[in-house]
Amino acid sequence: MKALKRRTGQVLFALAVLALLIYTIFPFYIAIVTSLQGGEGSFYLPQDFDFGNYVSVFREQPFFLNILNSALVSFGTVAISLLIAVTASYALARVHFRGRTTLLLTVLGVSMFPQVAVLSGMFELVRLLGLYNNLGSLVLSYTVFSLPFSVWILTTFMRGIPKDLEEAAIVDGATPWQIITRIFMPVLWPALVTTGLLAFIGAWNEFMFAITFILSNEQRTVPVAISMISGGSQYEMPWGPIMAASVIVTVPLILLVLVFQRKIVEGLTAGAVKG
Amino acid sequence: MDISTVSGPQARTLPVSRSPRGAQQGKKTTGLSGFSRQRIRTAWLFLLPMILGLACVAGWPLLRTFYLGFTDSSLSNLDGANFIGFENYLVYDQGEWYGILADSLWWRAVGNTVYITLLSVSLETVLGVLVALILHAKFPGRGLVRAAILIPWAIPTVVSAKMWGWMLHDQYGVINDLLMSLHLISSPVAWTVNPDTVLGTIVAVDVWKTTPFMALLTLAALQMLPKDCYEAARVDGIHPIKVFFKVTLPLIKPALVVAVVFRMLDALRIFDLIYILTSNSEDTMSISIYARQQLIDFQQVGYGSAASTLVFLLVFGLTLGYIFATRLKFDGSGDH
Structure with a gap:
């Protein structure tokens, strides 16, 4: 009797896991099936393996350029925000000074801005700097939104590094810069990977600034490019190519998630669980 | 690296040329x-x-947005703007009220945003805790399942909106097909067009995309719980559901509250999903969409900036209200 009860429990649990998997994966499955379809309509099983939609994505618009733009903007954002965040978070985590908590809270506050609240001011700034319709405008605006959580996560990580390591270096006369580059960096690189990943995903996915600051097809990033794929009229959306483009953009992200799952989760929780 | 020399006893006697002042006399001096x-x-x-x-x-830019909200600036005339006080917000002119606060569309957008936020965040929290409980158990392939639920979170919102837009298509969509073959609906539903279903549809897609975030944050909290009180409960033969409500939930509540704050902030500024799924429909307009439409599409920078300012105030006000209501402490100086 007890064994039966346990057995039922296991089956129910397995069903729950299965339902969860179907819930998360099913849309991707449909997207892949649709992208391989020549004709109209949706099917549950691939009828034929036609890569025509994939070819047309690259032929109808500069999709390769769009991917390149997205990559450039994302890597640029990651590099700049990590560079600024490492020194800032060293100071915030390791040096006691007046106003430290206020500063940290202000930084956290910036990451909570609704993007639209800075849109008109940012638009002005972008035009002033001559960055309108230039990828630089996106690096600039994305860095502002990735910097705060980079600083927040790195500060959390740096607090965890034992003090002795740093004190030994100070006694030996190492400058703060040497402490960061020679002692902290080797210990810190997992945190850097985590932070970098989150900043990368954020920049890769951003839409509002990208659709506002960029005008020409050749300068567009991937999310905007996908949103712009359209047919003859509002009622004839080319779903095949749209799904093909969606699959192309999703594959690298799936790989990132599979490889760095643990790191991403670490970053997400380091940013939020404390407090 | 010459740091290793410090550990040796002779290090103290060696002249250290780069040494900062005071380090030698012991750096822990007061003052x-x-x-x-x-x-x-x-x-x-x-x-x-x-x-x-x-x-x-x-x-x-934030200060400029505040300022521009008090001007009649437009996209074609950014520099030659006049200061007009609160006219963008509310003005009484020849027996009529004008301004954002008198615009029924703005209030509709506020209503939509609050509705979507409340519904979406509560559903996500419940679902997220459920998913976290599943992932907290040990079973073969757990790592893969955990990676799988991260994928909806990682993909661009534009992509998830397009995928769901296709699945919810009134003629060719999978959802209608499934529901009709299950006899749950008798004729196809235009999920993203019908005013009765569209807000619910947006919430459903948002929940699909953001539940992983809640689940993973909850899971992290679950993994930090002490194991001994569960042992005690098991020995005493207390029902697992009772253990969950009496022990687990109170213990993970602080983490849940923080996760809800993050999600709330996100949901209140919802833009991409609605923009792609229903474009400029007034039925689904959020406050971010309203402000951006005034700013960019209608080129009324002054009016749009005023709306942006209101978005900022609304999001901050609601969040602060929530933080105070739950007595959450954001302590920046907390140590591990």
Whole structure:
């Protein structure tokens, strides 16, 4: 009797896991099936393996350029925000000074801005700097939104590094810069990977600034490019190519998630669980 | 690296040329010694790029948005704007009220945003805790399942909106097909067009995309719980559901509250999903969409900036209200 009860429990649990998997994966499955379809309509099983939609994505618009733009903007954002965040978070985590908590809270506050609240001011700034319709405008605006959580996560990580390591270096006369580059960096690189990943995903996915600051097809990033794929009229959306483009953009992200799952989760929780 | 020499006893006697003042006499002296003063100066130097960057690219644009909200500036005439006080917000002219606060569309957008936020965040929290409980159990392939639920979170919102838009298509969509073959609906539903279903549809897609975030944060909290009280409950033969409500839930509540704050902030500024799924429909307009439409599509920078300012105030006000209501402490100085 007890064994039966346990057995039922296991089956129910397995069903729950299965339902969860179907819930998360099913849309991707449909997207892949649709992208391989020549004709109209949706099917549950691939009828034929036609890569025509994939070819047309690259032929109808500069999709390769769009991917390149997205990559450039994302890597640029990651590099700049990590560079600024490492020194800032060293100071915030390791040096006691007046106003430290206020500063940290202000930084956290910036990451909570609704993007639209800075849109008109940012638009002005972008035009002033001559960055309108230039990828630089996106690096600039994305860095502002990735910097705060980079600083927040790195500060959390740096607090965890034992003090002795740093004190030994100070006694030996190492400058703060040497402490960061020679002692902290080797210990810190997992945190850097985590932070970098989150900043990368954020920049890769951003839409509002990208659709506002960029005008020409050749300068567009991937999310905007996908949103712009359209047919003859509002009622004839080319779903095949749209799904093909969606699959192309999703594959690298799936790989990132599979490889760095643990790191991403670490970053997400380091940013939020404390407090 | 020459740090290793410190550990040797002879290190103390060696002349250290690069040594900061005061380090030799023991750096733990009270008050602000020359050393710690220098250290603080260096700290500010290290903070300078961040502070300058945030001040110029976040603080300044925010202030400009506030200011532009008090002008009649337009996209074609950004410089020659006149200061018009609160006219963008509310003005009484020849027996009629004008301005954002008198615009029924704005209030509709506020209603939509609050509705979507409340429904979406509560559903996500419940679902997220359920998913976290599943992932907290040990079973073969757990790592893969955990990676799988991260994927909806990682993909661009534009992509998830397009995928769901296709699945919810009134003629060719999978959802209608499935529901009709299950005899749950008798004729196809235009999920993203019908005013009765569209807000619910947006919430459903948002829940699909953001439940992983809640689940993973909850899972992290679950993994930090002490194991012994569960042992005790098991020995006493207390029902698992009772254990969950009496032990687990109160213990993970602080983490849940923080996760809800993050999600709330996100949901209140919802833009991409609605923009792609239902474009400019008034039925689904959120406050972010309203403000951006005034700013960019209608080119009324002054009016749009005023709306943006209201978005900012609304999001901050609601969040602060929630933080105070739950007595959440954001303590920046907390140590591990």
